[in-house]
Amino acid sequence: MKLLKALTGVAGAIALTTGSAFADDLRWKMPVAFATNLPGLGSPAAWVADNLTTASNGSIQVRVYEPGKLVPPFDILQSVSDGKVSAGYTWIGYDQGKVPAVPLFAAVPFGMKPWAYIGWYYYGGGHELLQETYHNKGFKVHAQLCGIIGPETAGWYANKIESLDDYKGMKIRFAGLGGKVLEKLGASVTMMPGGELYQALEKGTIDATEFSMPAIDQILGFDQVVKYNLFPGWHQQFTAQYMLINQDEWDGASDSQKALVEASCTAATTLGLAEGEYKNGAVLAGFQENGIHADQIPTDVLKKLKAVTQEVLEEEAAKDADFKRAYESQQEFLKTYKVWDERAYLPADL
Amino acid sequence: MKLLKALTGVAGAIALTTGSAFADDLRWKMPVAFATNLPGLGSPAAWVADNLTTASNGSIQVRVYEPGKLVPPFDILQSVSDGKVSAGYTWIGYDQGKVPAVPLFAAVPFGMKPWAYIGWYYYGGGHELLQETYHNKGFKVHAQLCGIIGPETAGWYANKIESLDDYKGMKIRFAGLGGKVLEKLGASVTMMPGGELYQALEKGTIDATEFSMPAIDQILGFDQVVKYNLFPGWHQQFTAQYMLINQDEWDGASDSQKALVEASCTAATTLGLAEGEYKNGAVLAGFQENGIHADQIPTDVLKKLKAVTQEVLEEEAAKDADFKRAYESQQEFLKTYKVWDERAYLPADL
Incomplete structure (x- = not known):
């Protein structure tokens, strides 16, 4: 154990000397479409970034940029595909003009409830269809479901x-x-x-x-x-958010790093749904007390x-x-x- | 980069020579209450074990023991608490005789739907209450929600x-x-x-x-x-499964290892719900075609x-x-x- 720590110490010193992370480490900038203070919709992006740093012992570091600070919300797909940023977090339905099928993966009118959608996405081939959908339109991204919430209001x-x-x-x-x-x-x-x-x-x-x-x-x-x-x-009976990752970045990640991103995003899907379901009732009751017609x-x-x-x-x-x-x-x-x-x-x- | 790889090689060689994992590594035996071929109920345990190995680059290895192979299904809590095994995966409601409150975290008659339960568990203090519930009855375990499915049938x-x-x-x-x-x-x-x-x-x-x-x-x-x-x-409108981890094992894990277990279990919760919701309809339709009254x-x-x-x-x-x-x-x-x-x-x- 002592020897290992000594070796790690040497490696750490090398990294400090060169002033850069190891070649195997990931350092991603991630603009988001939603402020991270928005429960279930924006919060999962911040959670995923934090969790990736902790769980990877710093080997993955994702820096979140609040909406508009680095990339305008509606330009995220293009920026990630072009490699201007390594990753982005958004509601992919915004790109229906360029990729007509994406709303089916983002929110379908009179469509599935969130738990039915995740069933189809993870077990019914949805995840694979989404990758093909982007590639067929020339976008170089890997898309990972990374948050879902229950119904919007009308x-x-x-x-x-x-x-x-x-x-x-x-x-x-x-x-x-x-x-x-x-x-x-x-x-x-x-x-x-x-x-x-x-x-x-x-x-x-x-x-x-x-x-x-x-x-x-x-x-x-x-x-x-x-x-x-x-x-x-x-x-929108379900609203799904995705982490889009530049395809070259994704292909270059190790199996361990890919597993970390996938597991963190899948966990964020649980947490997003949970946060919304927990918080909405009390807020809605408060609206009603203040004269809002629900x-x-x-x-x-x-x-x-x-x-x-x-x-x-x-x-x-x-x-x-x-x-x-x-x-x-x-x-x-x-x-x-x-x-x-x-x-x-x-x-x-x- | 070459130097780092060389160093890692040396460290790997040391591990091989001593024939044991590094002291910081986790090697857990995990008996399960449900066969891992059971969708949503047993499958998350196998997924979590695989994912922990991949995501940690082998630093965490959880060996799953099918029901009864190491510990009888109803003895899992006691065995984990006693440290006979490091972890276990079960429906914690089986222990209502020893810990009367556990059914409220496992399945409540006429109770919450799965998405309401995860709301309360993650955001309403449920996770913390469960730890206290075990500790108040003298059990030395950390409990992590690690799978949920939709309704059982009656x-x-x-x-x-x-x-x-x-x-x-x-x-x-x-x-x-x-x-x-x-x-x-x-x-x-x-x-x-x-x-x-x-x-x-x-x-x-x-x-x-x-x-x-x-x-x-x-x-x-x-x-x-x-x-x-x-x-x-x-x-049982929701059925929740947990990974129980011996408290000393949990306390000894690093922040990174804890984050990996938490994220993997939270991801397994998404996957368990998704798998059941995806598969049940077709099976039930098949039952009806074969003369079963639903x-x-x-x-x-x-x-x-x-x-x-x-x-x-x-x-x-x-x-x-x-x-x-x-x-x-x-x-x-x-x-x-x-x-x-x-x-x-x-x-x-x-």
Whole structure:
């Protein structure tokens, strides 16, 4: 033991002398799309970075850059693929313009619950399909599921939603495939990062916005501007975040380093879901005490939104082969999942 | 770099010469309560052992012993606490006779869904309460949540359950607090490990049994003996498994090794839930095609089971301070969780 410590000491001294880490060490810059103080959505990135340093005894060090400090939130994929940064942490649905299939791995309207999604992702070939999806569009990244949260809310509005007509002409921030659904209904849909939404809502640049779940929306302060927080979040029953790693960096990592990244990200998926489920109830109860209406969108409106969603999904599948493949794989899984889901869980009326 | 590799080579040669691992390395024997071929329930233990070896570059090696090969399934806690083995992997509810509060961390009748449980465990103080619970009863273990699955079924029966009277005189294998509920209803409740159940059911030693979820029960073959697989599993809406580690072993581990065990176990929690949710639907659909009745227990029977459960939980809380503390902590969380749960998820009738 003494000899080993002495040897390690020598090696450590060499590293200090050259002023650089060992060639086998990983030093990654990781811009993130979400502030790390946002529960479940941003917090997993910070946890993963810390955990990688501790668990690897410093052999892996990931430096997190808060949104916009190094790379704008919507430029993360391109920057990682180009090797400008080694890694990034984001909601990959933001890139649906460049990679049409990514929303199926990020949030599907009227889609899977989070635990069904992780089932499909880890055991139904989802992880492998996602790698192929990026490579087929020329992006040089390895994508690792690295956080998931439960449903978003349907968003923040000045008034209730009582019919599909209410969306007509509404200036709304809405992400992913859900945004395409609202566009079909005549809404003027814009995209902007979370950090810009409060001001846009306050100034009237937008009339309404969805962003995330209560524990997050409270931090962004939407309840201070509008009073209707509508449910359920039909457009995002799960929201998945990924760590994107430049493909050359990933290929150059050792088996041990890869295992560490994979295990840390998979752990972050548990922690993200847990944090949201733990915190949302109390925040939502607090909203209600302060006069926020936590109303349900009427069932007939939801049914119509579902029908329009179906059209959007089929249009996207017709346009892009990767979308079609992932969509059909998910639908195939859901056929039998339904048999389980309908029986396994306790009815709500007990 | 060349010098470092040379140094590592020397160190490796020393290890070979002495024939032992370095003092800082961990070499753990880990008996498990569930065969590692059981999806979600047994598989996480094997995954964690493999992952720890890879991620630590061999510094941690956990050797898994299948059920009964080293330690009988129900003796795992005691063996780990006594230091006869360094670690064990089990459903901790088996020890409710010695540690009355453990079922609250393992499976609560009419209790939390898996994602609510992990919320409470990781963010609501559950992890810390569990350590105190063991220490208060004199057990020297560190407990790490290391796998969770969704609902069990209500079990396997020769006939439907149509009233509470059907449980009277029934010889049934039923675990945890659910077993106490059925005892109150006049059932003759026995406990035995999963590996012994098929034979007991076939020979008529028991009339009925619960064990786990369809993807697991199929492997154990209950569908070959009786034809009613009833739902929902009111007694175990979540089933949590833990890695128990001898306290001295845990205290002696480095920060890096602790972080590796924690991250691997937390990742195994994601993977366990995912594996079950992915596999159960197809297995259950297969059962139905082969004439197994996947029937619901009538709502009025479930309501009565819930009322008796309430009595059992209150009796246990009155008898044991740790039970009371954990029970009240869970109930407090559920008050606000309900506000979220009722609104966030899509209604089933869309």
